[in-house]
Every structure is written in C-alpha cells, then in structure tokens.
Amino acid sequence: MLSAKAVYPASTPRYADFASRRSTVHSTNGIVACTQxxxxxxxxxxxxxxxxxxxxxxxxxxxxxxxxxxxxxxxxxxxxxxxxxxxxxxxxxxxxxxxxxxxxxxxxxxxxxxxxxxxxxxxxxxxxxxxxxxxxxxxxxxxxxxxxxxxxxxxxxxxxxxxxxxxFPVSEFASYFWHNGEKLLRDASPNFKEMLKHDPSAPDGVRAPNPGEILxxxxxxxxxxxxxxxxxxxxxxxxxxxxxxxxxxxxxxxxxxxxxxxxxxxxxxxxDAISLIFRGQGVGKQGVTSDGSEGGVEVWEHPPNGQGIVALMALGILEELE
Incomplete structure (x- = not known):
C-alpha cells in the first residue's frame, strides 16, 4: 500500500491532511444525508x-x-x-x-x-x-x-x-438495535411478529433480523x-x-x-428557531451571520421542548474554555 504522503508532500495544497481521507461531496442539484x-x-x-x-x-x-x-x-x-x-x-x-x-x-x-x-x-x-x-x-x-x-x-x-x-436488506446498525430491543418489542406490541424475522428454528417462529437478511x-x-x-x-x-x-x-x-x-x-x-454564533476552534473565519457580524458559524436549532438548546449550550461552553 502506498502512503498518500509519498504521493503528495505535506506542503502541497492538493494533499488533504485529514484522518478520514474522504473527499468532500459536491452536487449541482442537492444532497441527501442520513444514516441509511x-x-x-x-x-x-x-x-x-x-x-x-x-x-x-x-x-x-x-x-x-x-x-x-x-x-x-x-x-x-x-x-x-x-x-x-x-x-x-x-x-x-x-x-x-x-x-x-x-x-x-x-x-x-x-x-x-x-x-x-x-x-x-x-x-x-x-x-x-x-x-x-x-x-x-x-x-x-x-x-x-x-x-x-x-x-x-x-x-x-x-x-x-x-x-x-x-x-429490504437489514443493515448491521439496524440489526444491532433490533436485537437489543427485541424483548421490549415483544412486551409492548401485540403484533410483534410482524416486525421480526420469520425463522422456523426460533422458539416461537420469529426473531430479530440479522445483518443482510431481507425483511x-x-x-x-x-x-x-x-x-x-x-x-x-x-x-x-x-x-x-x-x-x-x-x-x-x-x-x-x-x-x-x-x-x-x-x-x-x-x-x-x-x-422561532434559536441560534448561537460559534467562533471557537478556528472555525468559520469567513462569512456573515444573521446579526450582521463577520466571522464564525451560526448554528440553528429548535427551541425547547426540543433538545437542540443543549447542543448550543455545549458549543458555548466549548468556546469559553478556549
């Protein structure tokens, strides 16, 4: 295996010096991001x-x-x-x-x-x-x-x-939580068998699905x-x-x-959405926020009863600790 550093010296701007080695995704018509x-x-x-x-x-x-x-x-x-x-x-x-x-x-x-x-x-x-x-x-x-x-x-x-x-094929992530929550599903749902994988070898004919199985x-x-x-x-x-x-x-x-x-x-x-302008970690030295100030990244969240305010508080604490 050839190291990226052997191809691009650290001083070369073309070399992306970050851990994941994944390039930024670009699109002309929108991007969809989720866990599945x-x-x-x-x-x-x-x-x-x-x-x-x-x-x-x-x-x-x-x-x-x-x-x-x-x-x-x-x-x-x-x-x-x-x-x-x-x-x-x-x-x-x-x-x-x-x-x-x-x-x-x-x-x-x-x-x-x-x-x-x-x-x-x-x-x-x-x-x-x-x-x-x-x-x-x-x-x-x-x-x-x-x-x-x-x-x-x-x-x-x-x-x-x-x-x-x-x-659909069940992912490893989903399978893990399906197995983890199987008892709760059985206790709470009278139709729990409809949400489990049919398996003649299981005690009652159903079980949580394994990765790759079709459900x-x-x-x-x-x-x-x-x-x-x-x-x-x-x-x-x-x-x-x-x-x-x-x-x-x-x-x-x-x-x-x-x-x-x-x-x-x-x-x-x-x-009314709530926000915090985060200027820590050297993030967002360019740009203009909603209050007209320059620099920083404005992070928006839901007000309570949503939990977004917790993320804003954490960012505020992080900035103060620098």
Whole structure:
C-alpha cells in the first residue's frame, strides 16, 4: 500500500491532511444525508422527480421508519428546521405530540405507586410516557408549508411503501438495535411478529433480523398508504387511531381517541428557531451571520421542548474554555 504522503508532500495544497481521507461531496442539484443508504436513495428519488428539500426530508423520514424503526418513526415526534433559500430565513416547526388530556400528576403518582412526598420519574419504557404520535401530522404540515407543491403525499411516501412491501436488506446498525430491543418489542406490541424475522428454528417462529437478511413490514406499508390516501384523518381517526389507543390502554396508558383527533386539528406549531454564533476552534473565519457580524458559524436549532438548546449550550461552553 502506498502512503498518500509519498504521493503528495505535506506542503502541497492538493494533499488533504485529514484522518478520514474522504473527499468532500459536491452536487449541482442537492444532497441527501442520513444514516441509511436506502433512505438516502428515497430522498434522492424525490429530488429527481422535482421535489424540494422538504419533500425529500419527509420521504427520508418515512424510509428510515422502515429500515431503522428503532431510531425514528411515524409513532414518534417530528421537528423540522427548514431554510428558505429565496428569503434566506430559517423556519422551525414543532411536530411533537401532546400528553393525554385526562392525565394528572396525582393520577400518574398513584399509578406509579408514589406518595405525594416521593420523588420519581415516569419510566421511558412505560405506556405512561407515551404522547400523541406527532410525526404523521408533522410530515403533512412540513409538505404543506415548505414543500414544492409538485408532488403528492402518495408520491413522496411511495419509496418507503415499496421498501416496506417488497422488503429490504437489514443493515448491521439496524440489526444491532433490533436485537437489543427485541424483548421490549415483544412486551409492548401485540403484533410483534410482524416486525421480526420469520425463522422456523426460533422458539416461537420469529426473531430479530440479522445483518443482510431481507425483511418486510406490510402493516407499516398499509399505514403509509392510508396516510397518503386520507391525510391526517386516516391516521388520527378510524382504524389506526383506535389500534394505537387500544394498545396503550391495555398497557395502562392514558391516551384517548379525542387526544389524537385534537392533535390533528391543531397541527404542528410554528416556533422561532434559536441560534448561537460559534467562533471557537478556528472555525468559520469567513462569512456573515444573521446579526450582521463577520466571522464564525451560526448554528440553528429548535427551541425547547426540543433538545437542540443543549447542543448550543455545549458549543458555548466549548468556546469559553478556549
């Protein structure tokens, strides 16, 4: 093997002196970046069909729901940061779900077996921690507010639907978390067998998928088809909403059908994005930030209840420590 330094002296500007040895990716029509190649391909397909970044982002999120369901999905929340290149403005959309309207602190304490004087927290794996799934409404709101208008929701969700119905090879990353979360999946989901690999040698005929194995999720594909055909109503009312509420009720949760219906009506919330101008580590000596000052890199995040403020605080601390 020939060392790069043998080809390019360190003084040569053509020699990239960084550890990864990966060249910067350039494109004339946009770039899609995510943790899963098949999901990235879904976003690229939407761009090639005339969609914009917002359309592609929703396609990627849906495809990740299929290929990396332990990391993201329609049953969770959604936060969208969108940069409008025409207006040069950053938009923030909070698509997180509300808590059950019939819940109270006293009721939660009672169900957790805590007295009024006891400190405690809701276990993350408990049905008591579940809020209304805001992602479905968030995807639609993102497309309606920021989308190109050239593609329908059906077109945007088609790549994810095809992955779910035709099957996809499971990555090593996804397989690891599938195995790690198999017990939780079995305990929480009455239809857990639909989200595991069929294997006659397994004790009950199913197990977590191994890297490279082909997995299908037709039920999720059906959910996407319903959302595409009926919009928010198809998810927050009727069959899907009833199944969500039933599963949570059976596990001791509080969500009711009205909680889902009301969330669909109120939709995602537009918020003011927050930012920090980072000038540490010798980064960004060129450029102009939103306040007109020169130098530094302006990093944008969602305001709370999103966790982006933690990243901004960390950058601020890092800069102060220099």
């Amino acid at each position: 190649p098949l999901a990235a391909a879904a976003g690229q397909k939407i761009l090639s069909q005339g969609g914009n970044a917002a359309d592609a982002a929703v396609a990627v999120a849906a495809a990740l729901n299929v290929t990396e369901p332990t990391s993201t999905g329609i049953g969770g929340d959604m936060f969208c940061l969108y940069y409008n290149a025409s207006t040069k403005k950053i938009h923030s959309l909070n698509g997180s779900g509300r808590y059950a309207a019939n819940a109270s602190l006293e009721k939660i304490r009672e169900d957790l077996g805590l007295s009024a004087d006891d400190a405690g927290a809701i276990p993350l794996e408990s049905a008591l921690a579940a809020t209304v799934p805001g992602a479905a409404a968030g995807w639609i709101d993102t497309i309606e507010k920021f989308g190109s208008g050239r593609l329908s929701l059906q077109q945007i969700l088609t790549p994810a639907i095809e992955l779910a119905e035709r099957g 299908k999720n037709p039920s999720l594909g059906r959910t996407f088809r319903t959302l595409a055909a009926e919009g928010k109503k198809g998810f927050y009312e009727g069959r899907i909403a009833e199944e969500v509420v039933k599963v949570l009720k059976d596990l001791g949760g509080y969500l009711a059908l009205d909680d889902l219906k009301n969330h669909a009506a109120s939709g995602s919330q537009e918020t």
